Amino acid sequence: AVPKKNRFVGFEAFDELLSSGVDVVLLATPPHFRPAHLEKAVEAGVHVFAEKPVAVDGPGIRSVLASCQLAKKKKLSVVSGLCLRYNYGFQELVQRLHDGAIGDILTLQANDYRGSIWYKERQPDWTDMHYQMRNWYYYTWLSGDFNVEQHVHFLDVCSWAKGAYPVKALGMGGRHVRTEKKYGNIFDHHSVVYKYADGAKLYSNTRQMKGCKSNLSAEVQGSAGQARFSERKNGITIDAKGEEPWVYRGENNDFYQTEHDELFASIRAGKPINNGEYMA
Numbered sequence: 001a002v003p004k005k006n007r008f009v010g011f012e013a014f015d016e017l018l019s020s021g022v023d024v025v026l027l028a029t030p031p032h033f034r035p036a037h038l039e040k041a042v043e044a045g046v047h048v049f050a051e052k053p054v055a056v057d058g059p060g061i062r063s064v065l066a067s068c069q070l071a072k073k074k075k076l077s078v079v080s081g082l083c084l085r086y087n088y089g090f091q092e093l094v095q096r097l098h099d100g101a102i103g104d105i106l107t108l109q110a111n112d113y114r115g116s117i118w119y120k121e122r123q124p125d126w127t128d129m130h131y132q133m134r135n136w137y138y139y140t141w142l143s144g145d146f147n148v149e150q151h152v153h154f155l156d157v158c159s160w161a162k163g164a165y166p167v168k169a170l171g172m173g174g175r176h177v178r179t180e181k182k183y184g185n186i187f188d189h190h191s192v193v194y195k196y197a198d199g200a201k202l203y204s205n206t207r208q209m210k211g212c213k214s215n216l217s218a219e220v221q222g223s224a225g226q227a228r229f230s231e232r233k234n235g236i237t238i239d240a241k242g243e244e245p246w247v248y249r250g251e252n253n254d255f256y257q258t259e260h261d262e263l264f265a266s267i268r269a270g271k272p273i274n275n276g277e278y279m280a
Contacts, residue, residue: 018044030136031056035063042071047267051081053152054279056144061280068276077272079263080279082156086255089236089248097161102222102240105162109219110154112206138184147190151206154218157229158202161220166194177209
C-alpha cells in the first residue's frame with residue numbers, strides 16, 4: 001500500500017506529488033489537465049509517461065509540444081500512452097508499408113465501433129464539479145469527446161502508416177442514444193474525412209452504442225495492394241498484387257507493458273525517449 005504521506009488529493013495534488021521527490025510521473029488524470037501537468041513535470045526535471053490524449057484543444061496541444069521540446073533539452077523521457085505504437089506486429093506492418101509493400105498509400109480507414117461505457121451515479125454530497133470530475137468522459141472540457149479520447153489510437157495508426165499528418169478535415173457527429181442530461185455534452189458517433197497534402201484521404205468513423213457490432217481496426221489501400229491493422233488474432237495483414245498474402249506471425253507482446261518497459265529502460269540507460277511530436 002502507498003504510505004499515507006504519499007497520497008495526494010485535490011486540484012493541488014500534483015504540485016504536492018512533485019514536491020515529494022519523485023523521479024517519474026504517470027499522467028492519467030482526465031485529459032484536460034494533461035498539458036499543465038506535463039509542463040510542471042518537465043520544469044521539475046521529472047520523466048513522464050503521458051496517457052492519451054494529451055490535450056483537448058489547440059492551446060493544450062501547443063503547450064504539450066513546447067513541453068516536449070523542453071524535455072529534449074533537459075534529456076528527460078516522455079513516453080506516450082498511444083500504446084499501439086509499441087505493438088510489435090503493428091511496428092512490423094508499418095515498416096513494410098514504408099518500404100513500399102503496397103505501393104503509394106492512397107486511402108486509409110480508421111474504425112472504432114464499440115458499445116457503451118461506464119457512468120457514475122451522482123451521490124447526495126457531490127457538488128457539480130465533483131460530479132463532472134467523476135464522469136469526466138462525458139464532458140468535452142475534460143475529455144475532448146471520444147473522437148479524441150478513444151478513437152485517437154487508430155487515427156494515430158493511420159498517420160503513422162502514412163508517414164504524414166492530415167492538412168484538412170471535414171466531419172460531423174451527433175447524439176442518437178446519448179440523449180439524457182447525465183451524458184453531458186459529448187456525441188455518440190463521429191464521422192470525419194481527413195485529407196493529406198498529397199491528396200490521400202483518411203475516412204474516420206467511430207460510434208459508441210450498446211447492442212451494435214464492434215470493430216476496432218485500420219485499413220490501408222495502396223496503389224499495389226491493401227493492409228489491415230487489428231488486435232484480433234491474425235489481424236495484421238498485407239494483400240499485395242502479385243504476392244502471397246502476408247500475416248504477422250511474430251511475437252504478440254503485451255504492448256501496455258512494453259511502453260512502460262521501454263520508458264524505464266531509457267531512464268536507466270540515460271538514453272531518453274521522446275514521443276512528443278506524435279503524441280500531440
